[in-house]
Amino acid sequence: MTKSLTVGNLHPEDDHMHAVSEHPSHNESMFFNFFDDALGMGGFVRIGNRPNEGYAEMTFCVFLPSGELLMQWAKPALPSNDVFSAAGLKFKVLEAGRRLSVSYVGEAVRIKDPLEMRQPGKALRGNPSVPTRLKLDISGMGPMIGDRDGTSPDAVIFLDGVGHYQQVIAAMGELSVGEDLWMLNARGVRDHSWGPRQWHSILRDRSLWISFGTDLTFIACKTWLDTERPPDEMGCVIEYDEVTPLRSIGIHSHFFADSYYHDQVVLKVTDVRDRIFTIDGKVLAYVPLRHRKEGRETVYLGQAMTRFEMNGRQTLGLSEYFDAESTVAALISLSRRGEFVVE
Template sequence: MASVAEGFKLRLAPEDEFTHDPGEAENYNESMYFNVFDARRRAGAWFRLGNRPNQRYAEMSICVYFPDGRVGFMFQRPEISGNAEMNAGGLRIEVVEPFKRLKVTYSGELLVLTKPEEMANPKVAFRNNPRMPARMEMEYTGVSPMYGGETVKADGSPIEIDPEKSFAKAHYEQHCAARGFIECGGERLEIDGHGLRDKSWGPRHWQAIEWYRWCPMNFEADFGMMFTVMGDGRGGARASGMVLEGGVYDEITACELSSEWDGNEYQTALEAKVTTKAGRTYAVSGRVLSLIPLRNRRTAPDGTELTTRITEAMTEYRCNGQTGYGMSEYLDQIVDGRPLGRLSGY
């Protein structure tokens, strides 16, 4: 379980796997995310569904990294009438057994891109690339404890948050095994691998965080990692995460991270030195195999146009002489055309 500041604690119960009362915050978001990577096939995928019931729509995303370098992607904002289930835009998430087994299915279309970087301009990407019928089923089984939860006061009462400055009031993650298939345009990709899932709920604006680097990875069933380096809003950064070994989590207390970039300021590689609460250190290197740039735009109350860029990269990792696979997800607010995290040296 992740640590919290003095006077607070983390609360997490099996019922948190299901949907919550959204309350009155207009920007309430309840999201579930899953990724999976098959090391033998060098293929992967991620899926996300975020309900925004008070705005009457959901954010549905699905992304597939094919072995030949193509990327299948789809994003929709389907209308929803409430927060009773995670089921919108053809993507459905079922909790079979809380904290242990979940099922993710999709039926719809994928935009298949041979040049994923074209998604920097979604209108052009959707106009110039084919949509293909797609179907997916994936069974997830937890291989680790739960990491995270809802931060509450020491007496269990909720903390007060400003919805306009919030990214999520609760968040948890878990390393998993995953098996299933992805069908697209007549091709069938069998998947047998590992990944990470997370869940968040509470008010969210994508612009509430200046930047972060989120890197989940799996090497074997009993060796995985997730580290996050996040801008603290004062020019510095803070690190968090965990290392999975022997069926338990060792909390990450520090992470020194450096990244390499291409001409579009997309990450191409990274190096990290991770230190844990138990005093262990890990040297991690990552090499991007396939990347798709995504964005979120919002007009602030004062009329300012805000743009958030999220580069989603399937990444090959090396640590302790082992090779593994996962994501490097880099979120940046774009200011004067530049990503803030890059300007901060990350």
């Protein structure tokens, strides 16, 4: 537990870009999720620089109040790892650990039903592209939590061999889509990592980001690297500037019938102070994404705007489910029972 700008061996300067290693899969990425409870909308933006492969990955994904999805994805050439700027999406650090900006200027596809992304090519070609502008002022609402080189397995937020941290944020700004305009007053969590990363290096993952306010945020991640080992668990409770690690993470998932798409989740966590929290989540909107690579099995990434409730408090947040193709058949079979699955 602490009250400082960083937790772990991080420095505030880790908010900036890092030297590129010789590893062919070196990646430096930043991710922001943000949700406005009053408007009933939110989503995430991500840039992943892959300098040794010569390209960046850009994702823009926002769930609109109408139930529609605003989506854009690109893989532009990357001249250097000096900045986060890809296909109209830009992230800037204004004051390390405290203030950042997110902006997007370009086209996005307005998709009537997010589930159309089961066939991404068809969805992106068959729905209208609209002029889109996003401008967010990001404020850190708690410390940067993580490990700067991925060598401290006891770190609260940890990726083996990779610099990584997360931080609770407030996101203020506006989103314009064609003639529609929303003024956003959102909460969420951001993530920054640097080092060797491969989408296909894990088997399954469950990540939940739940911010009820500056006084109470949960980060809970559970990762299965293979079928032989128990899952890795990491996460914490953030109460203002105080960070308490989680000792155990229990996830109970319910899936749409005949699918691996989750529609409900119950998170049961115990922190190192032996406090027990149970949070109920109901998926309001779900987008099925995927990542393909020649010679590797497809991985599926379900991103869901989720209404979370605990002790009478409610908030919107993100539940992210990652499943390698080889695990999907078992989930579909379990979904037909109509029961919660303990994960």
